[in-house]
Amino acid sequence: MQKDDIYKKIKALKLFHGASDAFLARLVSQAQMLDIEKGKLLFLHEETIDRFFIVTKGWIKLFRETVEGTQAVFDVLTEGAMLGDETIFQNGVTSYTAEAIEKSAVISLPLSILKEEVENNPKMAQAVLFQMAEINRQKDKELEHRTIQNAPQRIGCFLLRLPHENTEDGVLIKFPYDKTVLAYRLGMQPETFSRALKKLKQETGVKVHGAKVVMENLYQLSDYACPACSSEMPCAKQEA
Amino acid sequence: MQKDDIYKKIKALKLFHGASDAFLARLVSQAQMLDIEKGKLLFLHEETIDRFFIVTKGWIKLFRETVEGTQAVFDVLTEGAMLGDETIFQNGVTSYTAEAIEKSAVISLPLSILKEEVENNPKMAQAVLFQMAEINRQKDKELEHRTIQNAPQRIGCFLLRLPHENTEDGVLIKFPYDKTVLAYRLGMQPETFSRALKKLKQETGVKVHGAKVVMENLYQLSDYACPACSSEMPCAKQEA
DNA sequence: CGAGGGTTTGAAGTGCATCAAATAGTGTGG
DNA sequence: CCACACTATTTGATGCACTTCAAACCCTCG
Numbered sequence: 001m002q003k004d005d006i007y008k009k010i011k012a013l014k015l016f017h018g019a020s021d022a023f024l025a026r027l028v029s030q031a032q033m034l035d036i037e038k039g040k041l042l043f044l045h046e047e048t049i050d051r052f053f054i055v056t057k058g059w060i061k062l063f064r065e066t067v068e069g070t071q072a073v074f075d076v077l078t079e080g081a082m083l084g085d086e087t088i089f090q091n092g093v094t095s096y097t098a099e100a101i102e103k104s105a106v107i108s109l110p111l112s113i114l115k116e117e118v119e120n121n122p123k124m125a126q127a128v129l130f131q132m133a134e135i136n137r138q139k140d141k142e143l144e145h146r147t148i149q150n151a152p153q154r155i156g157c158f159l160l161r162l163p164h165e166n167t168e169d170g171v172l173i174k175f176p177y178d179k180t181v182l183a184y185r186l187g188m189q190p191e192t193f194s195r196a197l198k199k200l201k202q203e204t205g206v207k208v209h210g211a212k213v214v215m216e217n218l219y220q221l222s223d224y225a226c227p228a229c230s231s232e233m234p235c236a237k238q239e240a
Numbered sequence: 241m242q243k244d245d246i247y248k249k250i251k252a253l254k255l256f257h258g259a260s261d262a263f264l265a266r267l268v269s270q271a272q273m274l275d276i277e278k279g280k281l282l283f284l285h286e287e288t289i290d291r292f293f294i295v296t297k298g299w300i301k302l303f304r305e306t307v308e309g310t311q312a313v314f315d316v317l318t319e320g321a322m323l324g325d326e327t328i329f330q331n332g333v334t335s336y337t338a339e340a341i342e343k344s345a346v347i348s349l350p351l352s353i354l355k356e357e358v359e360n361n362p363k364m365a366q367a368v369l370f371q372m373a374e375i376n377r378q379k380d381k382e383l384e385h386r387t388i389q390n391a392p393q394r395i396g397c398f399l400l401r402l403p404h405e406n407t408e409d410g411v412l413i414k415f416p417y418d419k420t421v422l423a424y425r426l427g428m429q430p431e432t433f434s435r436a437l438k439k440l441k442q443e444t445g446v447k448v449h450g451a452k453v454v455m456e457n458l459y460q461l462s463d464y465a466c467p468a469c470s471s472e473m474p475c476a477k478q479e480a
Numbered sequence: 481c482g483a484g485g486g487t488t489t490g491a492a493g494t495g496c497a498t499c500a501a502a503t504a505g506t507g508t509g510g
Numbered sequence: 511c512c513a514c515a516c517t518a519t520t521t522g523a524t525g526c527a528c529t530t531c532a533a534a535c536c537c538t539c540g
Binding site: 195 | 485489496
């Protein structure tokens with residue numbers, strides 16, 4: 001990937017919308033492309049890192065695990081998502097492990113440059129503030145979902161926050177990655193996911209073929225999932 | 241309460257540690273003391289507010305609820321905690337309901353002054369950034385606990401993050417508020433809380449009399465609760 | 481075609497929720 | 511200071527949701 005492309009990818013992030021060219025140029029000059037094989041870790045929980053990352057391909061799972069191996073998945077990121085950046089407020093110490101769940105690629109950038117910019121450029125500080133506020137709300141929502149929604153509803157809610165296409169067969173939504181990973185992402189076991197999906201089909205009438213979910217309209221899902229959520233009905237689309 | 245006292249309370253907040261006197265003076269000049277009766281709401285979810293608050297007495301429950309009345313409690317705040325401040329990034333729209341679970345008091349301050357300061361004073365922006373990063377980590381921890389820990393462990397973990405006293409009978413920790421509210425705060429039903437506490441007693445040997453929990457040493461709790469958590473053993477004390 | 485991972489199914493168990501009711505605790509007015 | 515009213519907490523009985531363990535199935539890809 002050329003520097004030009006990297007520049008474009010970085011510039012495309014909402015966080016860097018109003019960023020100065022000088023800053024972006026500095027970032028890009030230090031950028032590295034990284035390919036990550038499936039199953040490999042980008043960094044480990046509690047590890048100190050000096051770079052942050054932008055996903056350009058594949059899927060990166062963020063999670064923590066206990067000594068006994070039980071894991072809690074916080075999120076699964078794909079193209080356009082940034083990770084590790086929040087460590088500028090924690091001396092570079094990460095608060096989760098990042099693992100590629102399939103062959104992925106990221107841009108690696110120095111934390112120091114970002115940190116400096118946030119400290120010296122009020123505009124950048126503002127941008128980070130807004131992004132963090134957004135992330136905060138996202139986390140509140142996540143906690144609410146896990147508290148109030150049952151397994152089939154969580155799947156329905158997740159689907160609603162994915163992009164959908166209108167096809168001749170009806171509305172189409174695709175599971176973006178492994179059902180196993182998604183199960184953990186939604187806080188349940190793979191077996192539970194499978195059964196919950198079956199129940200979701202029965203209750204809402206949606207049809208599932210592999211990763212494809214087809215329905216006549218989105219209300220089939222929202223009528224079922226959204227009553228178990230405090231958010232207003234046109235539920236905010238999931239952020240990248 | 242005198243303006244002097246208000247000044248002191250505000251100044252005591254970590255967020256305003258490095259704040260300018262001019263700013264603090266402006267805040268204080270617009271401060272109002274508010275008493276809130278038990279059961280009364282400070283503000284409602286999705287409501288637009290123009291003030292933020294600092295708790296000086298009592299306990300304020302933060303939660304959301306569905307149309308059907310199921311509620312998810314995010315946190316329960318007491319003296320020294322700030323709430324509503326994060327709405328400066330959301331045009332004053334709140335993302336939860338705040339209710340006094342007992343007779344409480346808060347200082348009410350204008351959001352506009354805070355917002356202005358965050359926008360114009362880079363130091364304040366930095367302070368807010370650090371605080372938000374901290375809150376973020378707190379939320380990650382919360383989600384992890386609800387995912388990995390079972391009910392008795394969540395109670396044990398919660399106790400460990402409370403202040404404790406060393407008495408002649410052993411280490412003493414007090415439940416800070418209603419067990420019913422705490423149950424919801426920990427994501428379980430009051431009945432489950434009661435039974436989980438009983439189990440915690442059996443498993444760890446701690447003794448409970450009303451709101452008082454007594455044990456020989458904290459390891460009794462940590463040995464039981466902490467294996468179901470990814471955090472390092474000397475678990476960070478809960479932030480205010 | 482065969483290996484291996486992802487997914488589903490079955491059977492059984494556990495944990496938590498729910499509903500109902502008893503008990504303990506607290507504050508109030510007499 | 512006591513009795514009552516009301517709330518908080520506990521207990522019991524039962525049901526449901528999710529997990530666990532085991533095994534089958536399916537799909538993809540070398």
